[in-house]
Amino acid sequence: MHNEEKKDNLRLLLEKDTSNESHYYYCLQRFGDLNGDYRSLLSTDPINVDIELLRLPDANYELCVALLIMLLRESHWIEGSFERRYRNGEVQQIISKMITLL
Template identity: 50%
Template sequence: MKYNYGDYLISEPVNYDEELKRLPGADYDLCCALFSMVLREDHFNNGTFAKRNEAGEILSILDRMLLLLSGNK
């Protein structure tokens, strides 16, 4: 969890879909920030996490994090 996730984002106000487009080139810290972002999004808009999960976006973030941890980029 990145409590300062907003420091990693480029849109203001936060455009969640645009931020998630950055995932393919994201480093590990940005992945953590993006994951924190979607958790916080769900806090304010209950149900969005489930919708993003169904769309495969949550798994995409986690897959990218695992890829980076394995040393592949």
Template identity: 50%
Template sequence: MDSAKKIEILKDLLNENSDRESIYYTALEEMGDLKKDYYDYMTTEPISLDKELLRIPDADYELCAALLTAILREDCKCCGTLIRRINNGQVSMLLNKMIELLIKM
């Protein structure tokens, strides 16, 4: 999928502001960016998403996709974490970073 289409999908996610993880999973799968090996991108063990998300300012696109996947996996294990991360702005910061990186490609 080309960058322009990915940007469109990511902007739709930002505008929708949904807390349904299935929407994010579907978007990542459609873009070909769901990282089933997301843990390989992480630097903490056990994974501390709060620490990993501090890497967003310097992240490349692949790391951003892995972080978003990790957020979704976290929500599967600990219901309610996705909405918390949406409400505190972490998800929108991540989506905006992904858009920014795609524009530069």
């Protein structure tokens, strides 16, 4: 998928204003960006989500994808965490940064 198409899809995702995880998984899968090796781009082990999110201002596109996957995976372990982070604006910040970088 071309970068302009990705940007359009990410903008639509922001406009949907949804914390439904399946929409984010769908976009990442459609882009070919959903990869299981996201942990290799993270700096903490075990993963400290709050510390990793501090890296967003200097992140490249690949790190943004890893951060988004990290939040989606966090929700697998901690019920409701993705929705909470969405309400706090953290998910939208990642998506906005991805749009800027494309």
